[in-house]
Amino acid sequence: MARVKSKKYTGVYQNKLLNDDISYSINYKDGEGKKNWFSVGKKSEGITEIYAYNKRSEFTNKIRLGEEPPAITRKKKKLIITLDNVANESYELKALHNKNNKLSKRKYEMHVSPALGQKDIKSITVEDIQKLQIQKANGFAPKTVNTIIGELSTVFNHAIDKDIIAINPTSKVKKLKVENARERYLSKIEVNVLIEAIKDDEQAYLFVLLALTTGARVGAIAKLTKRDIDFENKIIKVLDEKNDEKYTAFLYENKLEQLLMIRASKRKLDIPILQENQANLYEQLKDKISKVLNTLFNDGITNPKHRVVIHTLRHTFASHLAINGTPIFIIQKLLNHKDINMTLRYAKLSPDSGRESIERLGF
Incomplete structure (x- = not known):
């Protein structure tokens, strides 16, 4: 279909596409009086007539000052600006600006860059982001997935500030629903089923035991080194990536301790205990354990709230502590929660209804 001139905005044209989308373009005269056309974008990308008109005004103002419009300069040079470049x-x-962004950068590098980092930022679509969201939801809690997409959104916002793109595509991606009222955890029978399934894979076996007995997240376990384990005092220093600090976990399972000692004897101080080859250990563990969990527990389960993911192992650790009557403040310490409200979700599992406390009043 031919271009149709806007009735409201000078130099703005629209073209209805076969899929009923609308593309917007502008025309203007360059410094030599030559007429030029420039494609601004599509309605499905968030482009509007007023945006196209403002872009034209930007072009004409630049030309009036003897400058070349930046968008045209980029087009001529045919630069490909990747998401990693912008990030x-x-x-x-x-x-x-002295902002502590180490954790944010680490989250981007761990979750976003491997999937989208080398793509031209202009070519990244809503569908690409939804695909990343689905992939991460297969191994992480909804709140964590939302944080990852939020980190990606921050990078797109920077690109908008730099006039690299016009619209943030994450704005069209619906956040996952976060429900902390119910947390899926494994029963003791399910724990035994899981351990039986991975007992012949030492790397997976060690990971699962560490997760179930320390509550450590997958990233922390992947970074665990010989330097972090004090076998004499049965203490493990676990990295809390959310707070960028290490906290104390305890080593009590005999077989786990024996296997870790054997591995530690063959490792240099700063080599991850679970590292077996040159592959990305974090991704290797996540993929391997997620496949096992899906096979054992997620067949036919579509509700994310009821699916077993890697983070479920951390919830299992905390849930069984509560079931065994561990005080909530001790659970908070063992999980390294900064906010007690994060830990209170486990209080409902405590066997102490308060009856014994009332009876001890003696009135």
């Missing part, structure tokens, strides 16, 4: 610039800028 690196964004994090460097934050560092200059």
